[in-house]
Amino acid sequence: MTSNIAKTAKDRATTAGKPLPQNVDETLALLKSGDYVADRSLATALFLALKLGRPLFLEGEAGVGKTEIAKVLSNTLGRRLLRLQCYEGLDIASAAYEWNYSRQMIEIRLAEAAGAANRDALASDIYAERFLIKRPLLQALEEQAGGAPVLLIDELDRTDExxxxxxxxxxxxxxxxxxxxGTIKSAVPPIVVVTSNRTREIHDxxxxxxxxxxxxxxxxxxxxxxxxxxAPEVGPALAREVVAFVQRLRQQDLFKLPGVAETIDWAEALIQLDKVALDPQGIDDTLGVLLKYQDDIAKIKGSEAAHLLQQVKAELAAAPR
Incomplete structure (x- = not known):
């Protein structure tokens, strides 16, 4: 038994809601309208996934903007975002569906009280769809107002095989x-984005x-x-120093390199401290915003931070304006 009839990727592109981009340039513009700065290769991969109705698997270090892509698609296309945050031990009951056992038991008691004798009919009835509790994966297969939803399967590497x-x-x-x-099939396939921080390999x-x-x-x-x-409130001089310093940090042998999210957080933190330029004390005081492990902070704090800052200042002074 199958519910609903699958449509093609072409049908999907013409469903209700804002239209999908028709080329790479439109995809870049769509991302930009959602304040997401992407390079052309990423926009190309996203365009092809949307056009051909295929899931997009995004892999990379934490904090580089993988999850944000699904959020931007939801906002710019006006689609519902269904997020499945993965974790160790995630099971079908939490991700896809489970039966409402308490309601089923009530139904059985009511049937017994009414003198119902047909056990086969009762067994069939209690497994009707009205007793189904739908989780994100199953919800994503349902028709949604405004068009196919965006299904984000986030940090898949945290689950098991x-x-x-x-x-x-x-x-x-x-x-x-x-x-x-039976089989529940989507009439209009969702837009699927899967992310992984590569803490383990995902199966081929x-x-x-x-x-x-x-x-x-x-x-x-x-x-x-x-x-x-x-972070438009960050002045251009401070922004250049922040980016140059973070870029140099990523060349260091650290346990966890800072991502783009940390760059933004750090710049905003410096603004709250009324900084207009980087200085050694300011860096030492705010390293916990940028780095997330004490060993990394201890390695950079002090003389190493001052040395990196000196290199940054020299690099920016020599750069053409």
């Missing part, structure tokens, strides 16, 4: 098979069902542009 295997049917055919009910079977893109740390030029968009 059996859960990965369960996702294969969803990512390949946009359907979920429920043993007691899952990657084959997706378009893959590695989201790297941005270049200094693009990170400066991101900072201008996300």
């Amino acid at each position: 059996p859960f990965e295997a369960y996702l294969l049917e969803i990512l390949a055919d946009y359907q979920i098979t429920i043993p007691e009910l 079977a899952l990657k084959r069902r997706c378009f893959y893109y590695w989201v790297d740390y941005p270049s200094a030029e693009r990170e400066l542009e991101i900072l201008k968009v996300k």
Whole structure:
């Protein structure tokens, strides 16, 4: 038994809601309208995933903007965002569906009190769809006002391999098979974004069902542009110093390199401290905003931070205006 009829990727692009971008340039413009600064290769991968109706698998270090892409798509396209935050031990009941056992028991008691004798009919009735509690994966297969929803499967690497295997049917055919009910298939496939911080390798079977893109740390030029968009209150001189310092930090042997999110947080923190330029004391006082491990902070704080800042100042002084 299958509910609903699958549509093609072409049908999906013409469903209700804001239209999907029709080329790479429109995809870049769409991201920019959501204050997301992307390079052309990322926009190309996203455009193809949208156009061909395939999930987009984004892999990269934490804080480089993978999750933000799904949020921007939801906001700019006017689609509902369904977020499945992954964690160790995540199961089907939390991710896809579970039966409402308390309601089922009440139904059975009421049927017994009414003298119902047909056990087969009762067993069939208590596994009707009205007793189903729908979680994000199953909700994503339902028709939504405004068009197909955006399904974000965030930090998939935190789950285990059996859960990965369960996702294969969803990512390949946009359907979920429920043993007691049948197969529920999406009439209009959702826009699926899967992210991973690569704390472990994701199986090839899952990657084959997706378009893959590695989201790297941005270049200094693009990170400066991101900072201008996300933290416009930061002055241009301080913004250049912040970006140059973070870029040099990423060349150090640290346990966790700072991502773009940390760059933005650090710049905003410096503004709250009325900083107009970087200085050694200000860096030491705010390293906890930028670095998230004490060993990393201890390694950079003090003379190393002062040395990096000296290099940054010299680099910016020599750069053409």
